[in-house]
Amino acid sequence: MQHNPKQTTLIIGGGIVGATLALKLAKGQRPVTLIDAHLHLTASDWDKKISQRDARVFALSLASIELLKQVGAWQKIAQSARKADYTQMQVWQMNGIGELKFGNDDNPTLLGSMVEPFIIEKALYERFDDDDISPFLTVVHGQKVVSLTWQTDGYHVMLDNGDTYTAKLLVGADGRASMVRQQAGIALDTLSYHQTAICGAIKTEQPHNATARQVFLDDSILALLPLADVSDEDKANPQHWQSIVWSLPTDKANALLQLSKDELAKEVAFASGYALGDVVQIESVASFPLNAQHAKQYVKPNLALIGDSAHGVHPLAGQGLNLGLLDVVALVAVLQQDFERCCAEPSQKSWADFATLQRYERKRYANNAMMMHSFSGINWLFTNQFAPIQQIRNEGVSKVSKIKPLMQFFSKKASGI
Template identity: 65%
Template sequence: MATNTATQTLIIGGGIVGVTLALKLALQQQKVTLIDARPELSELQWQQKLQQRDARVFALSIASIELLKEVGAWQLIAQSGRKANYTQMQVWQQDGRGELNFGDDRVPQLLGSMVEPFVIEQALYQRMAADDVKEYLTLIAGHKVTMLDWLGTQQGYQVHLDNGHKLQGKLLIGADGRGSLVRREAGIGLDTLDYNQTAICCAIKTEKPHKATARQLMLPTGTLALLPLADVTEQDKANPQHWQSVVWSLPRNRALELLQLNEEDSEETADTLRRELAAASQYALGDIEQLESIASFPLNAQQAKHYVKDNLVLVGDAAHGVHPLAGQGLNLGMLDVSALVEILNEDYQRSSGRCWGELATLRRYERTRRPHNSVMMHSFSLMNWLFAGDFAALRPVQQLRSEGMYRVGKIKPLMRFFTNKASGL
């Protein structure tokens, strides 16, 4: 039999952005219900996941770390030790002079931290069960949303679940990823850009230590990122800083060739893939001694034509998705969370608790975040266009690019500005 439940805010999507937003609202004593299609994991299941090294990492900016601290999750991540802080970033190109070095090797300061997705998720889910939030936060896990009904500006949305349950909320927040059901059901269009590239992701153990440095090599075929990974085993910790996460952007056909080599599952083909990757990295960290957890994903950018409608708002990947070359996708979503919560609470306090999620309030959020996200998305696209593809191979472009990197790298105030922007400050 169908049942109906009313709440102030409904969030669809139990990923990092959605849970962080739910916690942030609950800590401000706002009633919120979070709907996650994935079933809730037991403690044993979490521990089994944590025994594996995930090749994927999120490059958390200082701003994202601060937000995770505010909701009490970063403290748990720090206690686990499952993170790799970085104090320097190095960006260089294969076919030119000049490189960009972020951070000061004389006085190292934290630029950010590389953390595996499920490490962040576990900390966030632990926080949802804490006494200071569970009175205000309800989690519905393991059930999919089947339909959305808009009931008018006073009542908001009614959400239908696959078990017949119905939920009603004044404000509906879509945090359900790039293929967002909320965005589709709301009839919000999407601008997309296909890069005709595929990213190969894997974990590698290198001959030389990474020394808390995130590296990015701009190749004619695409970007190759070498990102510090946390040391997981006791053997890793005895000889630290040798594991990296790789994100290697390639033309689709070339990526398919390399992935097929991996599928052949022989020692010879594995050696071929290791050699190809080591050569592409210009042996920046020496030979590759181990390679594991290979995955791939197509590269594209997208942005919702609108972030808001009456009683509805999009955040994170549901609103925008960018090229991974700067590692800013999640960080942009976390900035969405901070902006939305601040704007919602400003109008709520100003109205003495009468206004929550009004369209005028949501429009302020859209005006704050959409232009910034657009600039970031197009900037990453421009960088990819300047370094990879036929246009990037033109000799005048190579010379201009090389000279530009050399000049920019020499201007210390400009480098500090870029460092602060990358940190979300």
């Protein structure tokens, strides 16, 4: 079946970043179609998913929260009570001196919020059918793109069910293995850390007190991130569940993954220095290899990449999704400028010309590259076992922790605002 190209923007990828872009454009009354390879979930499907705790969690910055508010999703997340706000961040070295602590004990203020992925997705998807969104948004569920063809005025896209779509602007939001990026012939720089991350949900003896923690060990990095309380039992004794991300050399990670849950729980508690006492329960253990990647370009005529399709970073700072949502903010801003110019000067080129997309690339490319290399550098610095490097690192952390303006600067950068 052939669809008329009513829409001016076609987004491939219905994850959090792609769905947020779709809502942001539709809320601005810009026609958009979202192609999501995942099947449409019914209300009962969602109820089943949210009845369980997801060990994964996204550390949403203040900038990301603001964007989700703008598209009407954060309000739903807040109503669900499935978020864990944090007002402090604590970073320390197990065998070093000094620690970095962000946040004020006497006057706690929100630094961000930890939210499970499917809670964010549910809030976004629920907005698709709202009256202010649905007239401008078409969502295609459960179909994969089989071919992309660039034409002089846009892209022709065919799905595996034979349906075709034509769009002035094609946006790739289809993840690290992006088919859109590959089909567009955009090369990729990659960096393997030769590390594997172990993730899971843990229940600790002591409460986390709305604090995100990260400890640098001799050759690994362990993060403990607050999780929302799910069951009535959790809520009666709150703030004991956390998500862990433990980045280790791959051989050590593989050895830990052979342990029983009780044995692994003991290893996690020991690695944290018993910061919150024993780990009394662990569930949903999983692992994934760690690498960084960066597309050599974000745009081509009539095409833009956002989120993991364009860049992927080390998880040590929890900034991957936040960087993708900042891509959304930047892309919508330049498209809005383009739209306003076209309306004021009808003789000008239409929506999303190449110069517009290049402005988006200039806004985001250098920043994302800097963040990727910064995280790589921090990972190298804190897992390097060369004695002189360790000494410099220890002294540096101790001195930085005492410089209040510098700590405030780091806190502001982490917030994304």
